[in-house]
Amino acid sequence: MGNAVVRPYQDADLEGAAAALVAVHATDGYPVEGVTDPEAWIRSADVRAAWVGDLDGKIVGHVSVMRPRGEDAVTLWVEQSGDDERHVAVLARLFVLQEARQHALGAQLMQAATSWAQEQGIRLVLDVMAKDAAAIRLYQRLGWTKIGEAAHPYGEGQLMDAICFVAPAA
Template sequence: MQPKSTTTIRPRDPTDLPKTATLLAKVHARDSYPVQGVQHAEAFLSSPSTLCVWVAIRPSGEIIGHVALSSPSPSDPAVALWKAQNRSEPIAVLERLFVDPSARGEGLAGRLMGVAVAEAGHRGLKAVLFALVKDQAAMRLYVREGWEEFGRSMYGYEGGDGMRTRMEAVCFVAPLGS
């Protein structure tokens, strides 16, 4: 395991996209995350709604983590629930967070989240996200990082088999003061 001090977080460069897509496939094979988008990973990681995106890299140049901050989409369960609760703060969505399984336990996910939350704060936005109930490790991470659950909703998606699936989504907001 690499010490976390040797890992750098920087804005993602367009040349990083193929390596990032490969990492996403590796994470999906292990964790079934994300539930969609892996077949067209580069497009999935390059959404037009993306405001900022970062990668975590080792000194060797190996990409071992990723996070994005995006504009709110009405189809995002956290965004829909936020609006349904008549919350007044403007928001951005923290998404596309993943870390190479070999680099887990180094605090990297928390560091990536911190960079995205800080950027949201610079923009005068509150960060929100959702996790599917199947992603228990992710939910434990969010709670450990101080994120608060603000409700639950349903998330519908089309699986790789073409079948439409619905699953409960847990919605979180970034810690107070962030």
């Protein structure tokens, strides 16, 4: 396998993206929610734009830009920057199959989302579970800045420590 591309998500990608999500959850424990109905999680009505990583015709990764829904990262950024929430979106649902990670698709997916957001005049934020050290290293390497910490709610009243980041300025 060797021909890796990042391209805009299409409806025909849903089944492959859902299968990749379930596989990533099995290897990495990410995400902490969404795997009981991966197709609904990926095609959420809050998605503004999305991209997939395609390796030799197989969907091996995904990322979305989401409308804010009260996330701690959004609140922290609005408080710290004075920006209006209408100019903020959430980078979310980023995952890449373990066997495809040597192709730098995580960074490419993030760059696609970041470029789109900059064209829209939107600043991206995200939260990442503190346990996901590889993801945190990726965000830092790409110039994202830590803006705070939060407790990410999931499941039935469960909480997990999370770190909030903001994308580099355009």
